[in-house]
Amino acid sequence: MASIRIKNMVCPRCVMAVEQILQRLDIAYQQVSIGLLETQAELDEQQTKALDQELQDIGFEILIDRKTQLVEDIKLALMDLLSREEENPLKTSQFLMDRFNLDYAYLSNMFSEVQGEPIEKYLIHLRVEKVKELLHYDLSLSEIAYKLQYSSTAHLSTQFKKLTGYSPSEYKKIIESKHPL
Structure with missing residues (x-):
């Protein structure tokens, strides 16, 4: 068994995409999780090159450093x-x-x-992505701010607008217009 670290995997869809590549390349694996692939055997140079190319095509890459x-x-x-x-x-x-x-x-x-x-700036990006996700649910902005440890809804709104160009309420309206209930 070999462990391969993969850069830029962040969600369950990423795991599914990597699993599809492995099946397409006929590479036996034990498990794929966010950021990690456990293969059943060491990959040869040709398999590694093919896997790396397929991963790069969808925005991932094998980590060596x-x-x-x-x-x-x-x-x-x-x-x-x-x-x-x-x-x-x-x-x-x-x-x-x-x-x-x-x-x-x-x-x-x-x-x-x-x-x-x-790190702090990267964490702000992650928080804003989480806010986007939570705006899909029926949570108030104050509930989201509390859930994500923001000091206030104003602080959340400021960071959100700085990164997305929209206020959370504008963003929610955009979401609702694209996916009406």
Whole structure:
């Protein structure tokens, strides 16, 4: 069995897309999860090249560099942190230090070097994506702000508009106009 780290996988649809590629390439695998592929055997050079090309065609890539792997692990950890925030608000720096047993300054510098943006900015992008997702449900903006640990709805709205160009209410109207009930 071999483990292969894959960059840019963020959701269950990504897992399905990778599974479809593996089936198309006739590569036996044990499991595909966000950011990770467990194959039943080591891939030969031709299989690895074909897999990497197919993954790149849909915006993914095989990770080889250790720094890049750590950054992808940090991204997955941040998604995990975001999913836990309502039940257990944690400080990002402490959460990452506990998760990786490394100094936050090291993690932060490595992330910025590889990703081209600080951890905090990346986390804001993740939060805004989560807000977009939650706007599909019948939650008020104050419920969403509470759920995602925003200090206020105004703070949420400001960050949302800065990244999307729309206020949350404008964005919700767009969603509703595209997908009426």
